[in-house]
Amino acid sequence: MDATLSYLDQLIGAGLLIPTGVDGLYGRSGTFEDVICRFEALVTAEGGRDNPEVIRFPPAMTRRQLETSGYMKSFPQLAGTVHSFCGGDHDHMELLAALDSGEDWTKGQEPTDIALTPAACYPIYPMVAAQGPLPPEGRLFDVQSYCFRHEPSADPARMQLFRMREYVRLGTAEQVQAFRAGWIKRAEGIIGALRLPYDVVPANDPFFGRAGKMMKVNQRDQGLKLEMVIPVANPQPTACLSFNYHQDHFAGTWGVQLADGGPGHTACVGFGLERIALALFKHHGFDPRDWPTDVRGLLWG
Amino acid sequence: MDATLSYLDQLIGAGLLIPTGVDGLYGRSGTFEDVICRFEALVTAEGGRDNPEVIRFPPAMTRRQLETSGYMKSFPQLAGTVHSFCGGDHDHMELLAALDSGEDWTKGQEPTDIALTPAACYPIYPMVAAQGPLPPEGRLFDVQSYCFRHEPSADPARMQLFRMREYVRLGTAEQVQAFRAGWIKRAEGIIGALRLPYDVVPANDPFFGRAGKMMKVNQRDQGLKLEMVIPVANPQPTACLSFNYHQDHFAGTWGVQLADGGPGHTACVGFGLERIALALFKHHGFDPRDWPTDVRGLLWG
Numbered sequence: 292m293d294a295t296l297s298y299l300d301q302l303i304g305a306g307l308l309i310p311t312g313v314d315g316l317y318g319r320s321g322t323f324e325d326v327i328c329r330f331e332a333l334v335t336a337e338g339g340r341d342n343p344e345v346i347r348f349p350p351a352m353t354r355r356q357l358e359t360s361g362y363m364k365s366f367p368q369l370a371g372t373v374h375s376f377c378g379g380d381h382d383h384m385e386l387l388a389a390l391d392s393g394e395d396w397t398k399g400q401e402p403t404d405i406a407l408t409p410a411a412c413y414p415i416y417p418m419v420a421a422q423g424p425l426p427p428e429g430r431l432f433d434v435q436s437y438c439f440r441h442e443p444s445a446d447p448a449r450m451q452l453f454r455m456r457e458y459v460r461l462g463t464a465e466q467v468q469a470f471r472a473g474w475i476k477r478a479e480g481i482i483g484a485l486r487l488p489y490d491v492v493p494a495n496d497p498f499f500g501r502a503g504k505m506m507k508v509n510q511r512d513q514g515l516k517l518e519m520v521i522p523v524a525n526p527q528p529t530a531c532l533s534f535n536y537h538q539d540h541f542a543g544t545w546g547v548q549l550a551d552g553g554p555g556h557t558a559c560v561g562f563g564l565e566r567i568a569l570a571l572f573k574h575h576g577f578d579p580r581d582w583p584t585d586v587r588g589l590l591w592g
Numbered sequence: 593m594d595a596t597l598s599y600l601d602q603l604i605g606a607g608l609l610i611p612t613g614v615d616g617l618y619g620r621s622g623t624f625e626d627v628i629c630r631f632e633a634l635v636t637a638e639g640g641r642d643n644p645e646v647i648r649f650p651p652a653m654t655r656r657q658l659e660t661s662g663y664m665k666s667f668p669q670l671a672g673t674v675h676s677f678c679g680g681d682h683d684h685m686e687l688l689a690a691l692d693s694g695e696d697w698t699k700g701q702e703p704t705d706i707a708l709t710p711a712a713c714y715p716i717y718p719m720v721a722a723q724g725p726l727p728p729e730g731r732l733f734d735v736q737s738y739c740f741r742h743e744p745s746a747d748p749a750r751m752q753l754f755r756m757r758e759y760v761r762l763g764t765a766e767q768v769q770a771f772r773a774g775w776i777k778r779a780e781g782i783i784g785a786l787r788l789p790y791d792v793v794p795a796n797d798p799f800f801g802r803a804g805k806m807m808k809v810n811q812r813d814q815g816l817k818l819e820m821v822i823p824v825a826n827p828q829p830t831a832c833l834s835f836n837y838h839q840d841h842f843a844g845t846w847g848v849q850l851a852d853g854g855p856g857h858t859a860c861v862g863f864g865l866e867r868i869a870l871a872l873f874k875h876h877g878f879d880p881r882d883w884p885t886d887v888r889g890l891l892w893g
Binding site: 323353363364368374383402403405441499500 | 652740803
């Protein structure tokens, strides 16, 4: 690898990522996708033992759910709403005239009922709440989807559209805390076996604005968010996994209930799939055929 | 199955689809996803023999590419642009006040550089054009992504977010026409072996408005679009695959060039993955364990 090129330029040069002209939006090569596919199989081999309910949502949720979730309160700068043209022939002629003359043609776009998913677990909480109280043993889900965050960046590990694989646990405080603690150990096992250097550190979400500063401090002080960080493209390591304990936040937001009517607690572990693939390419090289034999065996064995 | 329930209600009752409150936006069960995964493997076993370049784009393209593609001219009603909040603390307070009072809080959302992908092959043409003239043998791609079309409907086979798997061929008129003809035969083989009733018929895209009527007639008369239709949820069968010959349309739009500098022709075959899964559940039942032995063998053998 040429040290004078940025890691993004190297990835593009190697054909692993394909530029589109917009920072944070890239095509992926077949090799890149195969690494993600094989890594996910490794995660499934571990997490599948707990017999989770497998659910896949498209990369979108309802706008109503985004509103209710409180995301626009905490992270308005990252959310994406989907807008469409809803006019007739005359409006369409105006749109095309604006397009032709290079004016802003998007003024007539109207908000649809759909918003992009900011985190793979977001559609799960309203779904569970709508299905009634949790059974005594709680519930466990395996989810994955593309997620959107509006934060254009030349850092390849900060994409606007990326995939997040998650396990989501709902139950009592004890159940979900045990789930989170267990997954920290499991993740250390998986990432260590892939020979990636890592650290698990307290963290916080990027809460918006002045009011968000206190929320960041609180989240960090209470140990509600831990991240597994791995060096990827920058001197500072990148958060590649996160382990989140939401306490009974989603009970308040959505009405997630225990069997006895008490507030349900939730926790999730999230794998940033593109970031993990980028870490593997960074530490083991751009051609998986040259990766260490034991790492290859784990992924393709 | 209860004939008094709609097919959508039956799918939801069986847990294969999960409602969100918005028509055309559903979660998928693990069983539903497994059927799509296995069907894709069947497609890959056939299409992989031609050694395509495998590329995966996120479910979005750049807004600039959507503009250049002509999609807003032909299908403005279906496109989705992604909008975000780009203000400061004060604007955020206004947004939250609007949310609280149930007013339209989306007025401050600004268009981002990103639009949702309307068809899986759309990001391929500008990518190829940017990479220079085609080699004499042309190029062949294997793509797949979630696609968005703003057409809310209670027909489960008309989702707003769905996956399209495609093979895309670029080359001379002869090369791409032979590709299309070959894939019609191959698709008949695959769908027939899955014991689904089908027909291949001339078709047209849903061009917008009065001006679009002539384009529909032209496309159909010239045989540029063929569809494989299968009965799914309605008395009329549903288009589950399409076979498209674009002539040199994308040469004009993007500058796709042959080695000799002439205009490149393109064609694609698209598999509507959710529609095919829905057809399999419709014809063989909601539990894949009960499907015909030969169909099971093809998918899980």
